[in-house]
Amino acid sequence: MLVVMKTGASPEQISRVLEAISVLDLTPHPMPGATRTAIGITGNTGAVDSRQLEVLDGVKECIRVTKPFKLASREMHPADTALDLKQGKIGPDTFTVIAGPCSVENEAMILRTSEFLVQNGIRFLRAGAFKPRTSPYAFQGMGLEGLKILQKAREKTGIGIVTELMDTEHAAAFEDAVDIIQIGTRNMQNFSLLKRVGQTRKPVLLKRGMSATLEDWLMAAEYIMAGGNYQVILCERGVRTFSDHSRNTLDLSVIPPAKALSHLPIFVDPSHGTGKRAYVPAMSLAALASGADGLIIEAHPEPDRALSDGAQSLDFKGLQALMASLRQMAPLLGRKMS
Numbered sequence: 001m002l003v004v005m006k007t008g009a010s011p012e013q014i015s016r017v018l019e020a021i022s023v024l025d026l027t028p029h030p031m032p033g034a035t036r037t038a039i040g041i042t043g044n045t046g047a048v049d050s051r052q053l054e055v056l057d058g059v060k061e062c063i064r065v066t067k068p069f070k071l072a073s074r075e076m077h078p079a080d081t082a083l084d085l086k087q088g089k090i091g092p093d094t095f096t097v098i099a100g101p102c103s104v105e106n107e108a109m110i111l112r113t114s115e116f117l118v119q120n121g122i123r124f125l126r127a128g129a130f131k132p133r134t135s136p137y138a139f140q141g142m143g144l145e146g147l148k149i150l151q152k153a154r155e156k157t158g159i160g161i162v163t164e165l166m167d168t169e170h171a172a173a174f175e176d177a178v179d180i181i182q183i184g185t186r187n188m189q190n191f192s193l194l195k196r197v198g199q200t201r202k203p204v205l206l207k208r209g210m211s212a213t214l215e216d217w218l219m220a221a222e223y224i225m226a227g228g229n230y231q232v233i234l235c236e237r238g239v240r241t242f243s244d245h246s247r248n249t250l251d252l253s254v255i256p257p258a259k260a261l262s263h264l265p266i267f268v269d270p271s272h273g274t275g276k277r278a279y280v281p282a283m284s285l286a287a288l289a290s291g292a293d294g295l296i297i298e299a300h301p302e303p304d305r306a307l308s309d310g311a312q313s314l315d316f317k318g319l320q321a322l323m324a325s326l327r328q329m330a331p332l333l334g335r336k337m338s
């Protein structure tokens, strides 16, 4: 349910509504807006008589939210969500590129990559310190040592860090070390992990599960938001289909319905989506045209020597060429490259 306060409702009136919601054993989520405050309500709202809240001073109306995802829904929050990060704004009129290697491999390559990105106007570095690999014999990532390297890159260059959290046990370490916490496709329905990142106040890039429907995905976002962390970025990274010409089937057709149902920003990962670097530029431009708010792209100083996902990683020249195309195309679609 959504309680819409009248324009000019006083802070005292708002607090009284928050208290009345808590007394009903429900959770209030205040959402201050430009002209008035709305208060989302989560919990078992089925039995609540909305008139109980509508009679309170300062309340304009109560609206039932019909979708099972509440805080993630556009019914609850009609305007597109923008995230304000130190490194820049994400969505809805900006287009943000996150780039970097699949894995943190050593300090030198991370520093070299960060410097290259900053010089080319890219403000976020992606690189996994903890890697979810299909084979237990494959490189598993540098772990906490990798996280320290990422912190060093941030200190030296000011670049924002995006990296995957795989286990709740490392959540506290991530809160200090990273700017955006990535949840991988394999963990999209790891509910204890989702609840844990819901307790942090860091933006979360939530990759779509490789067999998740749009509703499954938005319900996963809801888990994070129900904990009070409203800074969720959805990320389409390809789903499993019968097709075998690419690693996954990048489902760009999910973007318009996701935008219709949800106010959250959406990124696209054309690297995992295709699995082949030759296909990455076309899918990146298509993502921009489809209404995405940004990209997360794998790029490596020497892709052929990468410890993971080299085949889908652009080299620096390839990334520069793609950035030039995106910069030409973004203004035509009313987006500023951030």
Ligand code: PEP
Pocket (backbone or CB within 6 Å): 102, 128, 132, 183, 184, 185, 186, 207, 237, 269, 272
């Ligand atoms: C990654 O970003 O390197 C990764 C493992 O992504 P996904 O969870 O989409 O497979």
Ligand code: MN
Pocket (backbone or CB within 6 Å): 102, 103, 272, 298, 308, 309
């Ligand atoms: Mn990867």
